Amino acid sequence: MPGDPVSWFMIEPGWKVVAADGSNAGRVEEVVGDPGSDIFSGIAVSSGLLTGLASKARFVPSERVRSITEGRVELDLPPDAIDLLEEHAPAPPPEEVRP
Secondary structure, eight states: OOOOBOOGGGOOTTOEEEOTTSOEEEEEEEEEEEGGGTEEEEEEEEOSSSTTSSSOOEEEEGGGEEEEETTEEEESSOHHHHTTSOBOOOOOOOOOOOO
16 A cells, blocks of 8 residues: 655656556666756666666657555556657766866
């Protein structure tokens, strides 16, 4: 039984991701958004056994996230739809600008 809802700020890599039918969809690879503006864009989900290994992470837009509870992100997508999502391209590291 899922716990109380939590903010997207709490999501961490490795959290379980669950498809709409309750089946395991993978693990959170990365949280995508702008914390300073409180804009949650979505999550990168890896279906590999270990975070970052065995498969390309897929980007799940925030509007497909049904609920967030401690350690678990539930989607409104069926399991077969997750593999059809775009691959996630991690953001490049920030550049240091010098005057």
